[in-house]
Amino acid sequence: MTAPTDNLRINGDRLWDSLMEMAKVGPGIAGGNNRQTLTDADAEGRDLFKSWCEAAGLTLGVDQMGTMFATRPGTDPNALPVYVGSHLDTQPTGGKYDGVLGVLSGLEVVRSMNDLGIRTRHPVVVTNWTNEEGARFAPAMLASGVFAGALTLDYAYERRDLEGKSFGDELKRIGWVGDEAVGARKMHAYIEYHIEQGPILEAEKKQIGVVTHCQGLWWLEVTLTGREAHTGSTPMNLRVNAGLAMARIFEMVQRVAMENQPGAVGGVGQVSFTPNSRNVLPGKVVFTIDIRSPDQAKLDGMRARIETEAAEIAAALGVGCSIEAVGHFDPVTFDPTLVSRVRSAAERLGYSHMNIISGAGHDACWAAKVAPTTMIMCPCVGGLSHNEAEEISPEWAAAGADVLLHAVLETAEIAG
Numbered sequence: 573m574t575a576p577t578d579n580l581r582i583n584g585d586r587l588w589d590s591l592m593e594m595a596k597v598g599p600g601i602a603g604g605n606n607r608q609t610l611t612d613a614d615a616e617g618r619d620l621f622k623s624w625c626e627a628a629g630l631t632l633g634v635d636q637m638g639t640m641f642a643t644r645p646g647t648d649p650n651a652l653p654v655y656v657g658s659h660l661d662t663q664p665t666g667g668k669y670d671g672v673l674g675v676l677s678g679l680e681v682v683r684s685m686n687d688l689g690i691r692t693r694h695p696v697v698v699t700n701w702t703n704e705e706g707a708r709f710a711p712a713m714l715a716s717g718v719f720a721g722a723l724t725l726d727y728a729y730e731r732r733d734l735e736g737k738s739f740g741d742e743l744k745r746i747g748w749v750g751d752e753a754v755g756a757r758k759m760h761a762y763i764e765y766h767i768e769q770g771p772i773l774e775a776e777k778k779q780i781g782v783v784t785h786c787q788g789l790w791w792l793e794v795t796l797t798g799r800e801a802h803t804g805s806t807p808m809n810l811r812v813n814a815g816l817a818m819a820r821i822f823e824m825v826q827r828v829a830m831e832n833q834p835g836a837v838g839g840v841g842q843v844s845f846t847p848n849s850r851n852v853l854p855g856k857v858v859f860t861i862d863i864r865s866p867d868q869a870k871l872d873g874m875r876a877r878i879e880t881e882a883a884e885i886a887a888a889l890g891v892g893c894s895i896e897a898v899g900h901f902d903p904v905t906f907d908p909t910l911v912s913r914v915r916s917a918a919e920r921l922g923y924s925h926m927n928i929i930s931g932a933g934h935d936a937c938w939a940a941k942v943a944p945t946t947m948i949m950c951p952c953v954g955g956l957s958h959n960e961a962e963e964i965s966p967e968w969a970a971a972g973a974d975v976l977l978h979a980v981l982e983t984a985e986i987a988g
């Protein structure tokens with residue numbers, strides 16, 4: 573298997589034009605996009621993508637989750653396809669590139685292969701996963717989760733939005749229930765290109781993130797039970813102060829995360845105080861600890877320590893403490909062969925690069941359960957994402973797509 577030569581590049585102008593064209597579908601209110609999953613805007617975006625796929629000579633398959641698979645045939649009828657892609661759905665106040673870059677760069681890769689007259693032994697399939705964002709129907713990465721066998725189709729169809737509409741009904745309404753059984757497709761490899769959604773690549777002045785891992789996470793919901801009492805008339809020694817226990821637990825979470833560097837993070841983003849009144853000590857405090865690490869042993873070790881120490885902190889104050897795990901992903905280690913293929917492609921093309929860990933979840937994290945998988949990242953301005961102001965440069969977009977082209981050509985094997 574020979575590596576593609578460094579003169580093979582995608583068409584950066586065409587990629588950027590397609591990104592701008594797609595961004596007109598489901599415009600936001602501040603220059604970004606609101607193309608939430610299974611809305612009319614989503615249907616419109618799908619139709620546009622479908623028309624581009626057909627113009628590029630691809631054959632479209634759709635599964636029962638509405639995930640779109642656009643195939644460019646290979647020369648070997650027995651060779652499994654190389655999959656690329658990401659998602660076209662956005663947050664309600666989302667950016668123009670989160671997900672979209674991966675799908676349209678996949679399309680640009682096959683357009684470039686068409687231009688260059690390149691055939692590959694393995695087919696190449698451009699994928700648009702349904703409901704990556706999970707903003708309208710939780711959880712995120714719903715279709716890839718069903719594809720990987722981690723979630724069932726029935727469970728997915730029963731997810732409901734805030735208006736009570738179900739995923740299954742809405743998928744039917746927009747006309748995108750496909751006939752393929754979810755997960756029936758077998759993959760030779762899956763390669764997802766995505767914006768970093770963090771500040772590291774820009775700060776380090778690197779064009780390409782070679783993604784080695786996806787972080788695993790635990791969400792721990794902590795319920796502290798104290799005694800509601802007057803903040804003015806209750807002496808300090810007679811208080812059962814759930815709020816104080818919460819504050820000490822926050823400090824402890826910070827310490828545990830810092831003691832697990834490099835790579836581990838931990839914090840609290842959501843708190844509910846009861847009764848949440850200025851002059852009442854809280855009787856009940858509920859909050860969620862979010863801890864993440866690319867290392868399974870570290871992640872589970874952090875969880876065990878936090879549970880033990882939280883119980884000790886609460887007990888010392890006479891506060892009741894119960895902890896429930898309400899969310900979990902295992903860390904993912906991407907396929908070493910694909911990872912080094914991405915790195916040497918960046919090298920060959922003359923792009924600066926560094927290893928990076930995906931801090932957010934992606935469809936690739938589920939795909940890794942069923943196929944050799946990796947990701948490529950490009951920087952985004954200020955690390956800003958899930959925000960209409962999300963921005964990348966045309967040069968950044970093209971560099972990552974060039975690397976994607978090379979990784980695909982090497983994995984799908986140039987024929988003849």
Ligand SMILES: [Zn+2]
Pocket residue numbers: 659670671704766
């Ligand atoms: Zn995304």
